[in-house]
Amino acid sequence: AQTVTQSQPEMSVQEAETVTLSCTYDTSENNYYLFWYKQPPSRQMILVIRQEAYKQQNATENRFSVNFQKAAKSFSLKISDSQLGDTAMYFCAFMKRVSNSGYALNFGKGTSLLVTP
Amino acid sequence: EAGVAQSPRYKIIEKRQSVAFWCNPISGHATLYWYQQILGQGPKLLIQFQNNGVVDDSQLPKDRFSAERLKGVDSTLKIQPAKLEDSAVYLCASSPGGAWGGAKNIQYFGAGTRLSVL
Numbered sequence: 001a002q003t004v005t006q007s008q009p010e011m012s013v014q015e016a017e018t019v020t021l022s023c024t025y026d027t028s029e030n031n032y033y034l035f036w037y038k039q040p041p042s043r044q045m046i047l048v049i050r051q052e053a054y055k056q057q058n059a060t061e062n063r064f065s066v067n068f069q070k071a072a073k074s075f076s077l078k079i080s081d082s083q084l085g086d087t088a089m090y091f092c093a094f095m096k097r098v099s100n101s102g103y104a105l106n107f108g109k110g111t112s113l114l115v116t117p
Numbered sequence: 118e119a120g121v122a123q124s125p126r127y128k129i130i131e132k133r134q135s136v137a138f139w140c141n142p143i144s145g146h147a148t149l150y151w152y153q154q155i156l157g158q159g160p161k162l163l164i165q166f167q168n169n170g171v172v173d174d175s176q177l178p179k180d181r182f183s184a185e186r187l188k189g190v191d192s193t194l195k196i197q198p199a200k201l202e203d204s205a206v207y208l209c210a211s212s213p214g215g216a217w218g219g220a221k222n223i224q225y226f227g228a229g230t231r232l233s234v235l
Contacts, residue, residue, distance in 0.1 A: 004159075033222065043206060044120075045160070045226035091159050095222065102172040103212070103222045105150075107159030 004094050006108035013082045014116050020067075021077045021111045023092030030054075033095040034068065034075045039110070040088040048090070051075065079113075087115045119143065121227035123209050129233045135197040138230045142190070142211030148172075149186055150224060151194050152208040160208055166192065167214060196232075204234045 003026045013019035025034070036048040051059045051068050058066050063083075067076045079086055092108040122141040130136050142149050148167050152160035163182065164174040168189040177184070181200070186192040196203055210224040 037226075042228060043208075043231070044228045045208065045210070047223060047225075050223065093159070098173060102165060102167070103148075104173065105162060105224060107161070109157070109159050 004092050004106055004108035006090075006092055006111050008111045009109070010112045010114070012114045012116060013079075015082055015084060017082055018078060018080045019082055019113065021079075021090050021092075021113065023075045023077070023108060025073050025075065025092070025094045027073070027094065027096070029096050031097070034066075035093040035095065035105075036064070036066070036075075036077045037091045037093060037107075038086075038088045039091060045091070049077065082115045084115050084117065086113060088113060121209055121211055121225055123207075123227035123230055125230055126228065127231050127233075129235065130199055131235050132201055133198040135195065136199055136232060137196075138194045138207050138209075138232075140192045140194070140209030140227060142192070142209070143225055146211035146213055146225075147189070148212045148214030149192050150210040150212075151184055151192070152210065154206040154208055154229070156205070163194070199232075199234045201234050204232055206231050 005024045032053045034051045037045045038048050039045050049059050049061045049064050058068050063080045065078045089110045089112050091110045095105045098104045124139050150165050151163045154160040163177045164184045165172040166186040169186050184194045206229040208229045210226045212224045213221045
């Protein structure tokens, strides 16, 4: 079974600063996707960024970027110019294809990020 | 575009009672997922539907949990009878499905139902 490990249960960053959240995963698959989801207190999971394993180029979405190291099975999220609205739980997730229409998504335990003024 | 709708938002029941959750996915999304998120953990997949057929229910405790997606749109998840350890947030998600690549496999989540079993 694929496992996703987020080693930082809690992190704090000051507004406008940069923070990096760590994620490692274990798999023998070669074709998969990696995701970062954000879960604010409202509980709704919101997609932050997605990375395809066969793409070497790191994904970026505005202030969010990833450092994808396939050989090391590492997938960290960098948040630049942190904003108060970035305060949330952040989940790293691994997805692999299990059938023609089935995609299994495994989540880590999450990192609680607090952005302070 | 309307998002994934779930109801109720909160539910409190006593152990051994029954409870049902409802989910309406994004219009046109073929794939629907139910996840269980226990406090302090990431979501865990319970069951996945493709249209009205079950794709994966390997982690669904079938002795007490059941789910259906009649007509391939709305879905209900039922627990009967509930146990204390069922206290969790139940998340529903949907995706366009049908293809591995592109945006077809992105899952969009509802706000969840928080269940407390006393």
